[in-house]
Amino acid sequence: MGKIWSLLFLLVLIGGVGCFLVAPSYNLTLPQDVSSHGHAIDHLYVFILVLTGVVFVATQAVFFWFLWKYDAANNREPVKYTHGSHTLEIVWTIIPAATLLFIALYQMNAWASSKMRMPNILPTVEVSARQFEWRLRYPGPDQILGTRDDLFHVNDLHIPVNEEILIDLKSQDVLHSFFLPNLRVKQDAVPGMKIPVWFKATETGSYDIVCAELCGWGHYKMKGRLVVQSRQDYDRWLQEMYKAQAQTASPPASEEDN
Amino acid sequence: MSVEAPHSSHDAGHLKLEYETGLPLTNGKLIMWLFLSTEIMFFAGLIGTYIVLRFGAMVWPTPHDVHLSEPIGAINTFVLICSSVTIVLGFEAAKSNRAGLAKIWIALTLLLGSLFLGIKMYEYQQKFSHGIYPGTPHSQIYEKPDLYYAQAVRERLAKPDVQKQVRELQAAAAFVSFKAAPTAAIPATDEPATTNLTNILSWLGSVTDTVPEENKAAATQLATAKPAELTPWFVDHMDVNAT
């Protein structure tokens, strides 16, 4: 019976490794990455996956082996009466410590480039989250946010490809989180704070904007669309938006301003 | 908190066990000290919050703003501390069997306690008379934020005549003349009407600060109005207590 139980635990090892090996062929892996910084994150993910994979395989294998070998039903040797070993304790403290310290140092650069090295450019767009939509505000022709020629839009974020984008992220009511799975971007939008988010998209196309922080009953449907366009397409889109808005907005106001 | 002697009456029947004690304290003292040290963390939370908020705030009310008299507060603190001293002295006196002295200290403690409460009463009276209460009135468009309500609104707004009211509301928005009137921010009416209504209302609220000075009052009023003040456009159609 002991053997069967040991094999059950071996199943964890086989199933676990198997699951991660098979998953990519069903697309069950990191989604397509279209950002310039994403590969650093993906690399780190794979690196930790391999490293923890090794630890996982090693510990589970030894675990299984001991269960198999020292099953009371067949182990005829006397019990090894021992209270531990200083050497071993030191070994298995130092090795994980060194490994962990290495991971800690190894990742710092990726973190800094995602969250600490803010590019020195004007914000491309202000994203202001509210229950349950993404309010967008483009600076308009004068390139400055918060002036009267700003463009307003909802849920449909257009950006130019291959350019550094800086977003001012805000929230009007509760917490939200601005999540672009394909760009490896996630940042909570916090009421009362303006948080910079930056990235560079490397491929045109249309991608999901997901709200990743619980924000109420409509959290699940707080969906936006990120459209990455070539510079020309993007400019054209801006022009159209601007015209459309100029028509509907009260004309005297905008004229006064320009 | 119950500070009972260990093994009080309840277990008179059974074998009395011997123990190895870790600290030369009675159990009562030990548990009380442990309890007090948990209180340190409680106040660490509160005081930490105060520090964070105080240093994170752009402005902080002056004592004058909140009708706080610092000298009175300081005196009251002193009174409180003195009362702790007198009660301990009373306890010491009682322990050394000097009943008279103990009575004096206890009476003094009582006196200081009443003085403390008196001063506190005065301070609160000052606040109340300036209208400072816990629970400032919120300006709420409706008060019962629950699903039933939203459901009711949704149903009502689905009706054609109410659709008309919504457009009237939009017109009202134009009336307060938002210069940057971002119609794009008000999605067209293909979305279910609840979103629309809430959008409009909260959008009104969120742009009040960009409204030109002369219209600010009107905009603020509209944005923060209670249902009753929003007549006639939609209150008739919106049963605030609908559940």
Added chain:
Amino acid sequence: MSSVTVGSHGHGDSKSGHGKHDHGHSAAHGHADAHGHGHAAGFISTYVFSKDHKVIGIQFLFSTLIWFLVGGLLALAVRWQLAWPWSNVPLLEHLYTAEGGQMAPETYTMLFTMHATVMIFLVIIPILAGAFGNYLIPLMIGADDMAFPTLNMLSYWFMWPAFFFFGGSFFTAGHGASSGWTSYPTLSSSPAAAPGSGTAQTMWLMGLTFVGVSSMMGSVNYMTTIIQMRAPGMSMFRMPLTIWSMFITAVLQAFALPVLTAAGFMQLMDRLWGTGFFTPEGSIINNTMHTAGGGQTLLWQHLFWFYSHPAVYIMILPAMGMVSDIIAVFARKPIFGYKPMVYSIAGIAGLGFIVWGHHMFVSGMNPMLGMTFMVSTMMIALPSAIKVFNWIGTLWGGHIQFATPMLFALSFVSMFIIGGLSGIFMAATPVDIFIHDTYFIVAHFHYVLFSGTAMGVFGAIYFWYPKMFGRMMNEGLGKIHFATTFILLNLVFFPMHVLGAVGFPRRLADPYHYDTFRFLKPLNQFMTICALLLVTVQVVFIFNFFYSMFFGKTAGRNPWRSNTLEWQTPSPPGHGNFDFQPVVYRGPYEYGSPEVSTDFYPQTQEPPPGVSNPPAHGH
């Protein structure tokens, strides 16, 4: 079934029986007789408002098990929606609001909030500290009860207002709090923000406060008892690891929980009295303007996680301790590296206070601070590593008996490795940018909480059941329960890792309308089916639990031939626990000692003549 060892072992019993006679005073026997009459006190004071730690422990056990069932059913409703979104929920149709029998989106948010709330605050924390802490501490250190029995009783009865508030909140608008078990403002602090943020949230906070008061009462009592009431010879380093872990858990509770209580009060004030601790000025939440302002939303997160990170260790350390004891008993071997085990428990607890920021990497907190928290989080894996290696070391060269408690304990180790390793991904800040708030996190904490702690708790129930009720649980049923639970839980929770890798977000009532996640539905349906089965097979356990109470094989004093003190008392122990004065001569894990011919060597057994092993007094 394995050839070994369950059932009462005549010789194990008589052996410890001898131990008892060796230093039992005649008074003890006199007492045992008088005992029956002592119970005239009446049903109410014996079984309801009892001050006996054993009764209180069992009260905690029953209450938490019932809530466990509730939490499990809530999880099923969650799973149902994830597999077949917006379809009618069978059986529960009438309980849900909204159109037909289909679940409203706010109901979904309520379901996972209350699922987590129930599981964490009403199941895992009270079952570990309340049920097993209460039952085992006095027995394992050789005390007749807790230092303060009345306070102990109150700590149980303070759970009832919490039961009432959490339970009652299901019947308020929104059917329960629905801002996540983390209750982040301003969603939670503004009654207008969500249907469940009204009365339900207030009740949630009240419930939390009572749980807090109850824990605080328990923890100071446990600390006092462990410090002051150990049997002669039971020095700190002769205490079983269960007691060490309970002790350190009590320290964690005592010093982390008050911060949450303070934060809870502030959120209550924000809600009820219009203060603005957590609300910045100018927020307009669902059309409600908040006049008070000046608060900071992130402040709550700091205060919450300052408690709740240590709390995740509160939710696992006692299980680690109990698992260590179980493994040593069934490997028939001393625990490998007893002192490193103790130090690593302390290390986890100490480091546990300085890692809370790892829940807030993408919250908008200063990224520099994020980096510091990342380093401390990496380091906290170290003491856990030491524990894992020592458990494996304990198995090495043992005589492993695959009894039900052992199987659950082994699965704890195996599953904790998985749950712990996924923690490393999340501790890596750049990776966490992607996997934060995805199912990767959900996989992580179910592996540590369900596959880890809950499995450890099952093991502990099977292990100490004979002591609690005087009868053995059925082994065959126990093994069926183990095998099915073990396989199914892996089928439910392991796929969550790969879901997380795709970026599948948690807390979404219907994630499939995103293009990125649409194709994940079949996998979710598979997981849901497994979850349904997982809850169903618990029937085996429930049956076994109640059946054995009346018809199980009677257990002697020491059915597992164990060394620790509780097994030297009668099963179940009478009022006052010990019918002899326990004197401790050695550590708790002397299995296979060459000093004696049996393979176990109770802590109270006097050493044979000629062996110098004097009782260690006065530590």
